[in-house]
Amino acid sequence: MTTQLSKAWQLFESGDPQGSMRALRFAADELASAEIAPLVAGLAEGAGFTDLSEASTALVARPGSAYRLHRFGYACVERGIPALAVPALREALRLAVAPPAPAAPERTGLFRRKTRRQQPDPEITPRRVLLELVTSLEREERHEEALAVLREHDAVLGDWPDRYLTVYNALMSGRIELAREVFDALSAPEGVWVEPGRRVGRMLERAAALPPTGDRDLRGWHHVLTGGVLTTLAPQGFDQGMTGRWAYLQDDFGSCRHGLERLRTVLAATGRKPASVGLLPDRGSRALGLAAARLLGVPAAPYEQGTADEQGAADVLVVAYDLNACDPALVAALTIRAAGDLLFEHATCWTDPPGASADVCTLLVQTVVAPWEPGLQFTEDGGVEQSEPDERSAEELAEAILAADPAPQESDGQTPADPDGTLAAFAARAAAGTWASSPRDRVRSSGPVRSSRFA
Structure with a gap:
């Protein structure tokens, strides 16, 4: 057990679940999701988060399952702890993309007791895992990482919301030209994606009219x-x-x-x-x-x-x-x-x-x-x-x-x-451009200009 995980367990057992979760957040990228899942299950049970507790317990039982890693990551995002979701979803994506290993032949013998075969987990598509990973990275304002994984797996993406997310994360990373290139190639949005499309369109208009001078x-x-x-x-x-x-x-x-x-x-x-x-x-x-x-x-x-x-x-x-x-x-x-x-x-x-x-x-x-x-x-x-x-x-x-x-x-x-x-x-x-003429959109990210903040 790593020092960070040991510290998190000590805080949990001493009656400080908030401190335990902070310790997990800080060390999330250094810890295997299956390794922290027992502690997360205990924290979730104490907080009344049944979905996260069940997803954590399921991951402990089968740590190499892309489906269970995705389920764990999804529950973490839903409960406001995307930092814990990121490594789980990264591993789930790797497993979902990689071809499955051939199953080992079942051993038989005259005196061998028959064992009950475990039911396989449902299959999960790389695209589904990818979009959830991007969501967790966005909530952490890790836009450059979100952009990198979207570009890496562009072949499995559609336009909406997939490549729209490429546009958004490119903008939040300061990559205006890339955002404009991908945006111009998008098909027309429909339904719930019409307004997000307009929103990033307005950002690109403002960037063209009054370009920022750098990432500061x-x-x-x-x-x-x-x-x-x-x-x-x-x-x-x-x-x-x-x-x-x-x-x-x-x-x-x-x-x-x-x-x-x-x-x-x-x-x-x-x-x-x-x-x-x-x-x-x-x-x-x-x-x-x-x-x-x-x-x-x-x-x-x-x-x-x-x-x-x-x-x-x-x-x-x-x-x-x-x-x-x-x-x-x-x-x-x-x-x-x-x-x-x-x-x-x-x-x-x-x-x-x-x-x-x-x-x-x-x-x-x-x-x-x-x-x-x-x-x-x-x-x-x-x-x-x-x-x-x-x-x-x-x-x-x-x-x-x-x-x-x-x-x-x-x-x-x-x-x-x-x-x-x-x-x-x-x-x-x-x-002289579009100031004070469009909806006052809420923008949840602080964008390309980074600043220190309280944890």
Whole structure:
């Protein structure tokens, strides 16, 4: 038993199933699926995941079965642990592709007791295993690996969804030309694949109109994937793996004010003049929306989708602090663009993207603590304690945002210079293309620009 697996067993037996699963995730590619299956069965049984428990037990009984490896991998994906699915599905694909070994002749003899022959497992096609493997790799954002296995087995692929997945993973790997080549050769999609086809088509249109400059062009790739404009880059840690994103941010009122100023830069560069601000119901979004309305000199009112003026143009700027903190049904409705609407989000989660991609966002962050939420603060003796929440009304918080210093945080010198002129030029080029004209698609992957994240 490997050191990693021994550690996972120890954590499980000590009553720490979460720690045990973390240990398995980290070492998944180094461990044989049949070897970890007994532990996974125990973890699944404790969590009430009968399907995964049964699939794990079945794999232990017949570890060389492509069918059982696929069943185990499928159950892992369904239960949110794709890292464990990948090695199982890789092995299942190898077995499904390889020609079966000839069966050994049955031994007979005068005094030999007849044994009951095991029933063979159902056959499983390489294509079925391949598509499940690609799904598990996508959920891990291992797009280059997904693309490689799709290209390797292209002969067994159809167009939909198979080669569509080649297009998608090529885009998420930064391979724009390959994505366009495969996309142009696809047949017309039907049924449920019509909209995914349109979605990658829109990505390719944006990539053609405003090509990213490399695999560290966070703003460029954010626009290609989501259609939105990212207004700021994290001022620290760019060369240490963050490439402009935040892992953790304890936000402040100055950052909110700076985000609104950068929003004004985008609006001016694109010639957009909102007639009003649409206020979302959560306190943070309402506060930011009220502050935005004051800065822009326009009225604010609770947002109602489809509201229009007498000329039929809504021209509403919908303002959110963090869409993941909003009502999911409301966010889902925001994917459908009303006439003239713009959606602005201050703090966009890049590891769990919201249901609607904002047209403009201030920053990309994994975990954010809003200025009015309890955060960490230093005590007089140099210790750290949790601050009290700011329970002021949205109107009072808006005043605090407006009174804050809009200057950006000081850079460590690694993040590329990003003055207002650079942002304005990018926004103008985006507006000359398809910006703010298509559905606000949710994009679950962070794409070709990689950033460090919490486990």
